[in-house]
Amino acid sequence: MAGWWPRFVRPSTLRRQGILGMNARNASYIAEHNPRRHYPRVDNKRLTKQLATEAGLAVPGLIGVIHSHHQLRRLADTLQEQTEGFVIKPAHGAAGDGILVVTGWRGERMRKASGRMLDSNGLQDHISGILSGMYSLGGRPDAALIEERVQFSEVFTEVAHTGVPDIRTVVYRGYPVMAMLRLPTQESDGKANLHQGAVGTGIDLASGATLGGVQHNQPIRVHPDTEASLVDLAIPGWDKLMELAAGCRELSGLGYLGVDVVIDRHRGPLILELNARPGLAIQIANGQGLQPRLQAVDERVAKVSDEPPASRAAWAAAHFGCVPVGLGPVPHERHDD
Numbered sequence: 039m040a041g042w043w044p045r046f047v048r049p050s051t052l053r054r055q056g057i058l059g060m061n062a063r064n065a066s067y068i069a070e071h072n073p074r075r076h077y078p079r080v081d082n083k084r085l086t087k088q089l090a091t092e093a094g095l096a097v098p099g100l101i102g103v104i105h106s107h108h109q110l111r112r113l114a115d116t117l118q119e120q121t122e123g124f125v126i127k128p129a130h131g132a133a134g135d136g137i138l139v140v141t142g143w144r145g146e147r148m149r150k151a152s153g154r155m156l157d158s159n160g161l162q163d164h165i166s167g168i169l170s171g172m173y174s175l176g177g178r179p180d181a182a183l184i185e186e187r188v189q190f191s192e193v194f195t196e197v198a199h200t201g202v203p204d205i206r207t208v209v210y211r212g213y214p215v216m217a218m219l220r221l222p223t224q225e226s227d228g229k230a231n232l233h234q235g236a237v238g239t240g241i242d243l244a245s246g247a248t249l250g251g252v253q254h255n256q257p258i259r260v261h262p263d264t265e266a267s268l269v270d271l272a273i274p275g276w277d278k279l280m281e282l283a284a285g286c287r288e289l290s291g292l293g294y295l296g297v298d299v300v301i302d303r304h305r306g307p308l309i310l311e312l313n314a315r316p317g318l319a320i321q322i323a324n325g326q327g328l329q330p331r332l333q334a335v336d337e338r339v340a341k342v343s344d345e346p347p348a349s350r351a352a353w354a355a356a357h358f359g360c361v362p363v364g365l366g367p368v369p370h371e372r373h374d375d
């Protein structure tokens with residue numbers, strides 16, 4: 039399959055291939071299917087966690103929530119109990135900004151996913167930044183969540199040595215339509231967001247196998263740090279993951295949704311977070327446009343309404359198994375990544 043991604047493709051070609059652009063996504067899908075009143079369910083990570091837990095869907099464990107500077111004083115001492123590390127994130131963050139992945143301790147200092155060290159002052163400064171709204175949508179004061187660090191399944195050690203990969207699935211009207219595996223790199227410091235320099239790889243929805251990747255919007259076939267192949271990695275528990283993603287429609291009340299799932303070594307798939315404005319680079323990673331799949335779902339819903347999540351996931355697997363075709367970079371966009 040070498041060379042099946044040309045570097046540049048004219049906009050007219052992209053449209054023929056069914057690429058969804060930013061304007062169409064915003065007007066026809068986000069505005070149409072995502073009622074604004076439900077945004078807090080996905081823009082506030084603490085609320086998402088609570089709703090998922092109430093719905094019986096698994097999430098990474100919450101160690102604590104920091105609301106004020108008073109709580110920072112003895113925090114590093116308390117966190118020493120977390121020998122496997124922890125993750126700090128803004129409750130209202132996006133695109134990996136403000137996320138700190140700590141993988142363990144060396145004495146009183148913390149080791150970050152990239153291998154760099156952090157002392158307790160550095161930790162306090164980082165959380166102060168979160169509290170002051172440095173990373174929150176709209177710059178409003180925010181809370182910092184402390185989560186257990188997810189330990190990824192051992193199958194991907196060669197492509198996931200610096201952090202936890204996540205699986206982004208776009209779910210339209212409750213049907214998974216496209217997915218990508220996102221792999222942290224040295225550059226992305228343990229985070230799987232493409233904006234931070236992570237690698238995205240397309241996924242065959244039928245089998246859960248990866249198709250090949252993209253970094254900084256350019257096609258790649260091997261991991262930039264290890265040169266391990268990005269093709270034909272089999273994601274464990276794929277059917278269960280598709281069902282979990284489909285079920286996020288009910289949970290969020292949103293019809294056009296990006297679901298981020300991580301696979302914990304011990305607990306299996308966990309919902310990390312939900313996005314109301316999922317980015318469009320997933321199309322490049324898959325070498326496929328979203329448009330034909332979104333239309334197929336509209337036709338399905340016109341015929342069959344009220345399918346439960348498991349049937350929606352099975353239908354999607356049967357209809358959106360993909361054969362990659364060539365696509366170039368998509369235009370710049372405003373999204374949650």
Ligand SMILES: Nc1ncnc2c1ncn2[C@@H]1O[C@H](COP(=O)(O)OP(=O)(O)O)[C@@H](O)[C@H]1O
Nearest residue numbers: 098125132133134185186187188202204229230
């Ligand atoms: N609990 C966790 N354990 C390990 N890695 C995590 C954890 N939470 C987040 N990450 C890493 O950071 C990335 C971004 O986290 P996420 O919660 O999706 O926030 P954002 O809204 O900024 O994308 C994830 O894709 C993952 O790679």
Ligand SMILES: [Mg+2]
Nearest residue numbers: 133298311375
């Ligand atoms: Mg995310």
